[in-house]
Amino acid sequence: MTDDAPEHIADELLAWFDRHGRHDLPWQHPRTAYRVWVAEIMLQQTQVATVIDYFNAFMARFPDVHALAAAEADDVMAHWAGLGYYARARNLHAAARRLVAEYDGRFPRSVESLMALPGIGRSTAGAIVAQAFGVWAPILDGNAKRVIARLAAIEATPGTAAYDKPLWRLAERYTPETRITDYTQAIMDLGATLCTRRNPQCAACPLADRCLSYRRSLQHRIPAPRRRSARAQRETTMLVVADEAGRVLLEKRPPAGIWGGLWSLPEKPAERDLHAFCRERFGIEVRDAGALEPMRHAFTHFELLIHARRVQLRGTARIMEGEFEWFARDARPGLPAPVARLLDAPQQTLNL
DNA sequence: AAGCCGGGGGG
DNA sequence: CCCCCAGGCTT
Structure with missing residues (x-):
């Protein structure tokens, strides 16, 4: 050949x-x-x-x-x-x-x-x-x-x-x-x-x-198309936790995996109760402020459906060290593109 | 050897 | 919507 x-x-x-x-x-x-x-x-x-x-x-x-x-x-x-x-x-x-x-x-x-x-x-x-x-x-x-x-x-x-x-x-x-x-x-x-x-x-x-x-008039057939497999669907729930000052709680993701090492919105396991989860994970009491419009994000091998839920802090924000921190809107670190879009969506900017 | 990783651009 | 792009790492 x-x-x-x-x-x-x-x-x-x-x-x-x-x-x-x-x-x-x-x-x-x-x-x-x-x-x-x-x-x-x-x-x-x-x-x-x-x-x-x-x-x-x-x-x-x-x-x-x-x-x-x-x-x-x-x-x-x-x-x-x-x-x-x-x-x-x-x-x-x-x-x-x-x-x-x-x-x-x-x-x-x-x-x-x-x-x-x-x-x-x-x-x-x-x-x-x-x-x-x-x-x-x-x-x-x-x-x-x-x-x-x-x-x-x-x-x-x-x-x-x-x-x-x-x-x-x-x-x-x-x-x-x-x-x-x-x-x-x-x-x-x-x-x-x-x-x-x-x-x-x-x-x-x-x-x-x-x-x-x-x-040989093969230039349109070479390289051959790649085999494509159906893209899997995944879902996750992210929390937009805001304090009185409009700061948002972000989580640094683990080094390996999707968006490794980037700051992002914290994820809540689907089966966990919102209030219990926030109490145990962040040590804070919260009020559920409702779901946002779900956002789709296509990765190479799967599609992620992001359910975001807005959550209002009750009481005073704790100082958090390490993997969680409060960020003011104009001091946000680099975020994954869909997360940045989610935070910048019109329904978000009203109260944050 | 095959699967996995992220987002943007172009048809 | 689909596919690919100045690839490399892990299993």
Whole structure:
């Protein structure tokens, strides 16, 4: 299947990149290892257009690896709120501290060393050494996978070893010895701008004449669609507990799991009585102020139906330490997007 | 090898 | 509504 795949693509790809590639992304100027690393982590499963504002704000607050390592975890999480995949932020922070402790803040230049850091796999490690240091290394992000799968007419289903294994072998074959930084950017740019998932612009592609999919008119069928399974439904009840001053009680979620490490609204088990639960969990007496409009939130593998209930504190707010805290409206930490939407809904803003 | 993690954008 | 996106970690 891949034996008749093209042998070389770098020359044509680089010539195209010089004229049509992306040369003004924020992490390209200046292109330090720290900036490339942070960008690569943010760009995992997240589109460029979404990342740019987060990246610039992150760099303004944490300009180098020492600043990031010295920061509080909450501060890092707050700058990630809304980006999703919060394990990325926890890993980024942990890796920054290890880089400072073990490497004096200087990035190692080998794929193997970088892969030993949390959150950095083979493709991200390759992108960092290629882009920051000009070291030869293949990458295989979503763009490169699609470009190479089409070039070699890989018909296996994405997400399987039958798909990934030949792609890594071909990624190694195509990665040139020279202009490694530009090549890495070029194959991603081709995938992002011409060799797109739908409606690939083959007429403008510098590799069309050697692309097996194009020559066989398979470019619309490769990559094959992923198998999709029915999305499970889940429900939860969240409490909007407000005190007299309009502050809201938030809970820091455990590090693992959904929204790990983020502040959010406390959840009440469905079977628990509201008053008993608040008494035992928070040590407060409350008045039930009624249900809010349920909110749906779609995750990749399930859909969450959030039943929110407004609860008024009776008496004085206790000072709480640790996993629960009272937050004034303008002092809220970063929240998961649906929780932020819930608190910002018109029915909420009236009395909070 | 397969399942899991979050939110946004585009068709 | 559907699918995918500069993937990696866990089991």
